[in-house]
Amino acid sequence: MLTAASTGFSLSRQQQVLAALLAVLPARCVLSATEDTRPYECDGLAAYRQLPMIVTLPDTEQQVLAILQVCRELQVPVVPRGAGTGLSGGALPIADGVVLSTARLNRIVRVDAYARLAVVQPGVRNLAISEAAAPHALYYAPDPSSQIACTIGGNVAENSGGVHCLKYGLTVHNVLRVRVATIDGDIIELGGEALDAPGLDLLAVFIGSEGMLGIVTEVTVRLIPKPATARVIMASFDDVVTGGNAVANVIAAGIIPAGLEMMDQTSSRMVEPFVKAGYDIDAAAILLCEADGTHAEVAEEIARMTSVLEGAGASAIAVSNTEAERMRFWSGRKNAFPAAGRISPDYYCMDGTIPRKKLAEVLTGIARMEQTHGLRCANVFHAGDGNLHPLILFDANVPGEFERAEAFGADILALCVAVGGTITGEHGVGMEKINSMCVQFARAELEAFFAVKRAFDPHGLLNPDKAIPTLHRCAEFGKMHVSGGRLPFAGLPRF
Amino acid sequence: MLTAASTGFSLSRQQQVLAALLAVLPARCVLSATEDTRPYECDGLAAYRQLPMIVTLPDTEQQVLAILQVCRELQVPVVPRGAGTGLSGGALPIADGVVLSTARLNRIVRVDAYARLAVVQPGVRNLAISEAAAPHALYYAPDPSSQIACTIGGNVAENSGGVHCLKYGLTVHNVLRVRVATIDGDIIELGGEALDAPGLDLLAVFIGSEGMLGIVTEVTVRLIPKPATARVIMASFDDVVTGGNAVANVIAAGIIPAGLEMMDQTSSRMVEPFVKAGYDIDAAAILLCEADGTHAEVAEEIARMTSVLEGAGASAIAVSNTEAERMRFWSGRKNAFPAAGRISPDYYCMDGTIPRKKLAEVLTGIARMEQTHGLRCANVFHAGDGNLHPLILFDANVPGEFERAEAFGADILALCVAVGGTITGEHGVGMEKINSMCVQFARAELEAFFAVKRAFDPHGLLNPDKAIPTLHRCAEFGKMHVSGGRLPFAGLPRF
Numbered sequence: 001m002l003t004a005a006s007t008g009f010s011l012s013r014q015q016q017v018l019a020a021l022l023a024v025l026p027a028r029c030v031l032s033a034t035e036d037t038r039p040y041e042c043d044g045l046a047a048y049r050q051l052p053m054i055v056t057l058p059d060t061e062q063q064v065l066a067i068l069q070v071c072r073e074l075q076v077p078v079v080p081r082g083a084g085t086g087l088s089g090g091a092l093p094i095a096d097g098v099v100l101s102t103a104r105l106n107r108i109v110r111v112d113a114y115a116r117l118a119v120v121q122p123g124v125r126n127l128a129i130s131e132a133a134a135p136h137a138l139y140y141a142p143d144p145s146s147q148i149a150c151t152i153g154g155n156v157a158e159n160s161g162g163v164h165c166l167k168y169g170l171t172v173h174n175v176l177r178v179r180v181a182t183i184d185g186d187i188i189e190l191g192g193e194a195l196d197a198p199g200l201d202l203l204a205v206f207i208g209s210e211g212m213l214g215i216v217t218e219v220t221v222r223l224i225p226k227p228a229t230a231r232v233i234m235a236s237f238d239d240v241v242t243g244g245n246a247v248a249n250v251i252a253a254g255i256i257p258a259g260l261e262m263m264d265q266t267s268s269r270m271v272e273p274f275v276k277a278g279y280d281i282d283a284a285a286i287l288l289c290e291a292d293g294t295h296a297e298v299a300e301e302i303a304r305m306t307s308v309l310e311g312a313g314a315s316a317i318a319v320s321n322t323e324a325e326r327m328r329f330w331s332g333r334k335n336a337f338p339a340a341g342r343i344s345p346d347y348y349c350m351d352g353t354i355p356r357k358k359l360a361e362v363l364t365g366i367a368r369m370e371q372t373h374g375l376r377c378a379n380v381f382h383a384g385d386g387n388l389h390p391l392i393l394f395d396a397n398v399p400g401e402f403e404r405a406e407a408f409g410a411d412i413l414a415l416c417v418a419v420g421g422t423i424t425g426e427h428g429v430g431m432e433k434i435n436s437m438c439v440q441f442a443r444a445e446l447e448a449f450f451a452v453k454r455a456f457d458p459h460g461l462l463n464p465d466k467a468i469p470t471l472h473r474c475a476e477f478g479k480m481h482v483s484g485g486r487l488p489f490a491g492l493p494r495f
Numbered sequence: 496m497l498t499a500a501s502t503g504f505s506l507s508r509q510q511q512v513l514a515a516l517l518a519v520l521p522a523r524c525v526l527s528a529t530e531d532t533r534p535y536e537c538d539g540l541a542a543y544r545q546l547p548m549i550v551t552l553p554d555t556e557q558q559v560l561a562i563l564q565v566c567r568e569l570q571v572p573v574v575p576r577g578a579g580t581g582l583s584g585g586a587l588p589i590a591d592g593v594v595l596s597t598a599r600l601n602r603i604v605r606v607d608a609y610a611r612l613a614v615v616q617p618g619v620r621n622l623a624i625s626e627a628a629a630p631h632a633l634y635y636a637p638d639p640s641s642q643i644a645c646t647i648g649g650n651v652a653e654n655s656g657g658v659h660c661l662k663y664g665l666t667v668h669n670v671l672r673v674r675v676a677t678i679d680g681d682i683i684e685l686g687g688e689a690l691d692a693p694g695l696d697l698l699a700v701f702i703g704s705e706g707m708l709g710i711v712t713e714v715t716v717r718l719i720p721k722p723a724t725a726r727v728i729m730a731s732f733d734d735v736v737t738g739g740n741a742v743a744n745v746i747a748a749g750i751i752p753a754g755l756e757m758m759d760q761t762s763s764r765m766v767e768p769f770v771k772a773g774y775d776i777d778a779a780a781i782l783l784c785e786a787d788g789t790h791a792e793v794a795e796e797i798a799r800m801t802s803v804l805e806g807a808g809a810s811a812i813a814v815s816n817t818e819a820e821r822m823r824f825w826s827g828r829k830n831a832f833p834a835a836g837r838i839s840p841d842y843y844c845m846d847g848t849i850p851r852k853k854l855a856e857v858l859t860g861i862a863r864m865e866q867t868h869g870l871r872c873a874n875v876f877h878a879g880d881g882n883l884h885p886l887i888l889f890d891a892n893v894p895g896e897f898e899r900a901e902a903f904g905a906d907i908l909a910l911c912v913a914v915g916g917t918i919t920g921e922h923g924v925g926m927e928k929i930n931s932m933c934v935q936f937a938r939a940e941l942e943a944f945f946a947v948k949r950a951f952d953p954h955g956l957l958n959p960d961k962a963i964p965t966l967h968r969c970a971e972f973g974k975m976h977v978s979g980g981r982l983p984f985a986g987l988p989r990f
Contacts (some may be wrong), residue, residue, distance in 0.1 A: 036801070182939070202943060419686075433693070446694075456946065
């Protein structure tokens, strides 16, 4: 049997699967030449790359079912892929697997302004939903930084968040229904327009399941009215600890800002020359706090937030007076990742979540780790919901720096878990954080995840080896979460 | 083998299970005499009764695990029970089964005002959580009518709602974490304090799972700040259709009231002599619309709602000016069920959810069904979220009336499904609506539910035959949901 060393799959196996796929799909829906499959070898986590055996691009739900049937019959792993903007390697191909891209399932089925919902195919871009809803003064709230490019199918797979999720929730809070093609060849609909649905709440399980349970073929999202107005406060702080405490104070005052973001000095100095957002680059940290709603609500909330921030020790406060000014304040935050790319050859964007009261402690811990690992780290994050995005700056061409960045990242996540947080806020586990899952969860919890995975995918063909580590893997990694009251990892791995 | 005809279980089997339970539990935690188990023979759906073989009342999580171990080893069905206030028969005992009551797991573990959460055992009453949080000006939002008696464990099992769920969400939106004893003998923790958690979102699956997946031993709930003020509008309408359309108009105007309830004339006339809430009993329907928040927010929202209601054709509008008046306006709504008990020997409370725009159509349909079934029906409901609670009035002592009430109820649920709604809003499926599940779901969806059920309960011991009908049952019932694009029920039932 011929094996293509450069690709990792057997050519005869590729021919077999290709023939089966071409029997049920038009040729334009199947890519197998290396030059065609190359663009699919990684997602936004470009440090990990793997050429897939075959890429499929179905046009219809029936074609999705046909692809799944071929893969089930020939026992071929399937890696679903949205726009490929994911940051945790969830769409990283498998050497002997098929990538199923939802790019061509890109139709907006309908916008129902009265019921305040939109029905869209998975390949519709996040921002395109809000554009389609705009004539009705409605929009789709979750706004990942990649919203111009990322698609709703990928958002569902990763339970994506964004700047406004503190007030408006993550993808799971804004999706009403999904239609799913299962590996068994069924179409199921989960969720509905009502607040509650009978039966088990499998909608929530699908959202954030990283392609492990089925292929989403249609998504019904909730639309919400565009607020009449919005204003944002930019507050400066002389040290990071005071800034972190100010965040906790805003929330403790009973305010739920439309956005509550923090950037440390490394970040603001990285962004300002590039974006000219007007950031206070002498401040150790700046906070951006947005209020939205009616004019009266916004005026009242801006006044209350200003008072809390002043009381918490802000050294300067500016409030946007026009929509243009508001957009300018946000432009720096939204461009933090590209700015990191300008000052550093490579960066590694982390995504951990911690209790808000631990913000100051974790920021201090990350500063210490910069010394230990000999790398700089810019901190940009959704402070209001405790979701950190440390950007570890490194140069992959310097021997050892990539490995140090990985170790730095794992240490940050372990610190998040140690203070009572989690290893992901909105980017998912994917390939990147699979070992950290062993730190986060106990044996029985991982077993529960696998039991549900098996319920939908008995042969383990859907995005295998992503998102949930096997107990065997955790044993090899040498770590397993043990804490008071939880049962320790005991006996042989079952998986 | 001796069989007790009056109970439905074998006495020797009872002795066997009893001996095994007494070997691991103190005697005070186990009830087996008929006079002791009699109070557990039904829940709030008193039309269905069954004496259990044994009742257990564990004091600790370890005892919960011990009970589950005995039941697993002897293959005894387990029916979990909270306060027994459920309205769908979810806690109806099984003849040869053990009832596991969480009544003694009633400790408030801690209230963390800073993190805005409370950690409580499942037997803590819903209202007791808000009482414990009150010194911190916080409260727990979901407020079922039974909140003085019902417990958080039962709320989790049924995903309970309440008057304020339109704005603040159901139980699933207000629980951060559950700790669960599994039938396999593990303790797992699902969810967390962060907005998102890695791994599959099994927290949502447990909430509303009606005791089919495991026994909740600890619940972490979100607390929210008590609003500074609240006011409620009472609006009268000359006909039900106009009232129903007014509800849709309020929501379409972009307002999310803290409560939006509707009562028809049958209900207000039923309640008013009993409660003296000041209801307009000449109106065909009244709406109660509440605004809460800061004084400015409430003033603005009351003005906007008044304007929408007037525009929608309200014949009279009153607004509460004091907290006492607000409580009085609500007292009628909150006492609708007891009031039904005063004017009718029996009543059957339905719980279906429909798209708001179908309110008028469904109310007209129910009025027609009153003629067909020869029974009266009072309509009281969470209009804002389309959650109907028709109260079918009947007398069980009149031959045939119970059966007519059941048929009336099934017709209402079928109408809910036909207009795009669901068969339950917040009361669960339990025993009561299990046949209606065959109308609601397609084969593949029921199979998905069972697959997840089996993942947690491979031997089917946890509250079997509740909440999800077997395909066999649906085949016997003679109905199975079939709709455009869904796959029809084909082949033999697998379960």
